Amino acid sequence: MPRTWLTDRFGLDVPLVGAPMAGVGDGRLAAAVSAAGALGMFGVPANAPGSWVAEQAAVAAGSGRPYGIGLMAWALPDSPGQLDAVLAARPALVSVSYGDLAPYVEPLRGAGITVAAQAGTTEEALAAERAGVDVVVARGGEGGGHGRDEVATLPLLQSVLDAVNVPVLAAGGVATARGLAAVLAAGAEGGWAGTAFLGCAETTLAGPARARLLAAGETGTAYGRVFDVAQRLAWPPEYGGRALRNAFFDRWHGREEELGEDEGARAELTAARRDGDYDTAYVYAGQAVGLVRHERPAAEVVAGFAAVDELLSRFARP
Structure with a gap:
């Protein structure tokens, strides 16, 4: 398995983060992804109280492996209890995205937490680096849920890798070992996958x-x-x-x-x-949804990504 900044930082078996999907992935999914050798995360809904964050953090920590939490910067001013609960839980990784990052990066880093930010343009990645994040997630418009739609993953990843000096992860359309191999070969330190896990029994999807x-x-x-x-x-x-x-x-x-x-x-x-009328109600998902065909446990999805080792080894053959 390729060793990268991501695997070394968190002791992972697979250079992969399970994206924080608010409203779909809670502590149970995060724990399952982490237990399987990647880094699982859960996303915090905008109106979730700090008590909910604490409860889900305890569930995610149950794997005994590193896990992460995703926060929405635009929602934090009206929900200060979320940040307090995250600081108390001290997960290995916190993603703060979609708004002003400046008030939150240093408190998180001061607590010994690695801080990530998702960026949908190169300028947004540079702004995140200036704010002091440890790692930038280059998130292309293919990704499910919220984010920008200006640039697709591959051109964005190439540009961000050239522009910033911090480690870069790639998000948007990374749903199989092939996608993970592609972004690793381009220079990313790992993949950031959400849609790939939407078929898992450990989600909260009805x-x-x-x-x-x-x-x-x-x-x-x-x-x-x-x-x-x-x-x-x-x-x-x-x-x-x-x-x-x-x-x-x-x-x-x-x-x-x-x-x-x-x-x-x-x-x-x-x-x-x-x-449960989904002709009207929404199901957030990315363009890789066509690759999610069966309900599977999260451990099986992570194991599928682990085939990246075989794919990348082709480049090393004489």
Whole structure:
């Protein structure tokens, strides 16, 4: 198995991070990914109290292996208990992304925590480096969930690797050993994968959502702000979300201003989430969703990524 900054820093068997997926991956998924030899993370929803963070951190720590937590910088000013709980838990890695990083990097690093930030442009990566992060995640527009959609993973990774001096991980479309081999060969210190784990039993996805995800093809996602606007979420507008395309998205895409004033549509989405109607409710996923075809345990997904060793060894053959 290739040794990289990521594997050496955290004692990993596979140079891979399970991305923090708020609302889908909690402490249970993080623990399963870490126990399998990668680094598992859980994402903190914008309105989660510090007590929830503490509970999930305890679950994630149960693997006895390093784990991480993902925070949304734009949400932290209104939820100070989240940062307090993270500092108390002292995970190995914390990702702070999507907003002003400056108030949070030094407190985290001062607690002995490695700090990452996801970046969707080269300028954003440089800003994260100036803020003092330990590692930048070059996240291309293929990625599921929230982030920028300006640049795809491969051109972004090449540019960021040339621009910054800190280690770089690659996110967006990294869903198999082939994808991991590609980004390692380019110079990344590891992969950052979310969609690959969406079919796992350890996620919090409801059965109907998982079934829809497993049936989706590679062209089955769409990017935009429809679901955030409908819920009145305060995501910065530059960070839309990539999710499975559905009827609700198609109806409102391009009509976000109108949607922001339509209380009926807001109630419709709320009811659909409660009732498991995924023609209206959302399932965030990236363009690699077509590679997720079966429900599998997280350990099996990590084991699949471990085949990167065989792929990369081809380059070493005489």
